[in-house]
Amino acid sequence: MAHTAIAEHAFDALGDPTRRHVFRLLHGGERSVGDIAARLPVSRPAVSQHLRVLKEAALVSDRPDGVRRLYSVRRTGLEALRAELETMWDEALSAFADAADDEDRPQGARRGTGRSDR
Amino acid sequence: MAHTAIAEHAFDALGDPTRRHVFRLLHGGERSVGDIAARLPVSRPAVSQHLRVLKEAALVSDRPDGVRRLYSVRRTGLEALRAELETMWDEALSAFADAADDEDRPQGARRGTGRSDR
DNA sequence: CCTATCGGTAAGTGGTAACTTACGGATTCG
DNA sequence: CGAATCCGTAAGTTACCACTTACCGATAGG
Numbered sequence: 001m002a003h004t005a006i007a008e009h010a011f012d013a014l015g016d017p018t019r020r021h022v023f024r025l026l027h028g029g030e031r032s033v034g035d036i037a038a039r040l041p042v043s044r045p046a047v048s049q050h051l052r053v054l055k056e057a058a059l060v061s062d063r064p065d066g067v068r069r070l071y072s073v074r075r076t077g078l079e080a081l082r083a084e085l086e087t088m089w090d091e092a093l094s095a096f097a098d099a100a101d102d103e104d105r106p107q108g109a110r111r112g113t114g115r116s117d118r
Numbered sequence: 119m120a121h122t123a124i125a126e127h128a129f130d131a132l133g134d135p136t137r138r139h140v141f142r143l144l145h146g147g148e149r150s151v152g153d154i155a156a157r158l159p160v161s162r163p164a165v166s167q168h169l170r171v172l173k174e175a176a177l178v179s180d181r182p183d184g185v186r187r188l189y190s191v192r193r194t195g196l197e198a199l200r201a202e203l204e205t206m207w208d209e210a211l212s213a214f215a216d217a218a219d220d221e222d223r224p225q226g227a228r229r230g231t232g233r234s235d236r
Numbered sequence: 237c238c239t240a241t242c243g244g245t246a247a248g249t250g251g252t253a254a255c256t257t258a259c260g261g262a263t264t265c266g
Numbered sequence: 267c268g269a270a271t272c273c274g275t276a277a278g279t280t281a282c283c284a285c286t287t288a289c290c291g292a293t294a295g296g
Contacts, residue, residue, distance in 0.1 A: 008135070015133015017126070018284080027209035033243060046285055048244055067242050067293045073210040082203055089200065091145035092191040134254080151273060164255055166274055185263045185272050 006058055007084035010077045013057035018042060019050045023073070026060060030072035124176055125202035128195045131175035136160060137168045141191070144178060148190035 014020055018040065025036055033051065037044040051071055054060045059077035062069050132138055136158065143154055151169065155162040169189055172178045177195035180187050 008138075011132050011138060012135070014129050016284080017130070020126075020129060024206070027206060027213055029213045034241090042284085043286065044243075045245080045287085049284080052244085064293090067240095069243065073213060075210075078203070078207055078210060082207065085196070085200055085203060088142070088145060088191075089196060092193075092196060095145055095147045095191060136254080152271090160254085161256065162273075163257085163275080167254080170274090182263090185270095187273065 004080075004084065006077060006080040009057040010059055010081045011084075013053050013059055013077075014081075016050070018046075019054060022047060022050050023054060023059060026071055026073045030063075030070040032065070032068040032070055034068070036071070122198075122202065124195060124198040127175040128177060128199045129202075131171050131177055131195075132199075134168070134171075136164075137172060140165060140168050141172060141177060144189055144191045148181075148188040150183070150186040150188055152186070154189070 014023065021040060022036055025031060025039060033047055034044060036051075037047040040047065051060060051062070054077075055062065057077050058074055058080070060071050061074045062071045064070075132141065139158060140154055143149060143157060151165055152162060154169075155165040158165065169178060169180070172195075173180065175195050176192055176198070178189050179192045180189045182188075
């Protein structure tokens with residue numbers, strides 16, 4: 001129900017390159033804000049702001065550790081994203097079937113052979 | 119090699135809500151630009167611009183059909199996205215293992231029970 | 237306590253990207 | 267060969283967002 005809403009937020013959140021960078025840094029385990037900022041070409045407050053967005057998208061969670069604050073990857077957002085992508089994939093597949101495929105098939109189209117994938 | 123680059127573009131492209139809307143409309147099969155625009159609260163040129171971005175991200179392809187132009191979902195971008203997400207997932211899993219999990223576990227943390235997922 | 241470290245928030249700025257209208261090229265049909 | 271339909275591009279405006287610096291609260295340690 002609220003799944004798609006989470007996925008929407010996740011897509012929005014990962015729409016920014018810097019935010020993806022921050023997110024990937026957390027894949028190795030939990031890190032402090034300063035630690036993350038030290039590995040990025042942006043200031044620490046910027047990282048804080050990015051982390052907030054990621055947190056609202058249920059992509060990360062945080063816990064206090066003394067004077068610091070440790071962030072780590074959260075399952076929820078990733079799962080929502082994967083589910084949404086799965087749906088896209090399935091729907092697209094049936095569409096492909098209807099359209100007699102095409103993709104990676106040099107020949108096959110009757111009407112308009114002017115493919116342009118760029 | 120260039121896979122991750124495609125995924126980057128795909129994430130950027132799907133970072134916009136309107137673009138996601140356009141993309142999802144194509145899941146049912148190929149559609150013309152005007153057809154898509156008619157189902158969205160934006161102008162037709164706007165849709166054209168969005169389609170261009172999606173095309174550059176290898177998420178859609180197009181072919182001429184008389185005076186119209188039919189767009190459809192393309193496999194490449196979706197696959198790159200799924201692969202990237204899979205990697206994220208795997209990396210995150212091992213991180214979870216190291217951190218003795220947490221998520222969805224009300225108890226378990228010794229140091230700092232002040233969880234804040236929001 | 238006083239000080240230092242760490243991080244979130246406020247306030248302000250610049251760049252950009254999402255949108256609009258206007259125009260022009262291409263294709264189809266009478 | 268007009269006339270109509272469909273679409274892409276150009277040009278311009280506006281809103282937003284990513285980033286900065288400055289400030290403040292919270293925690294830990296001497």
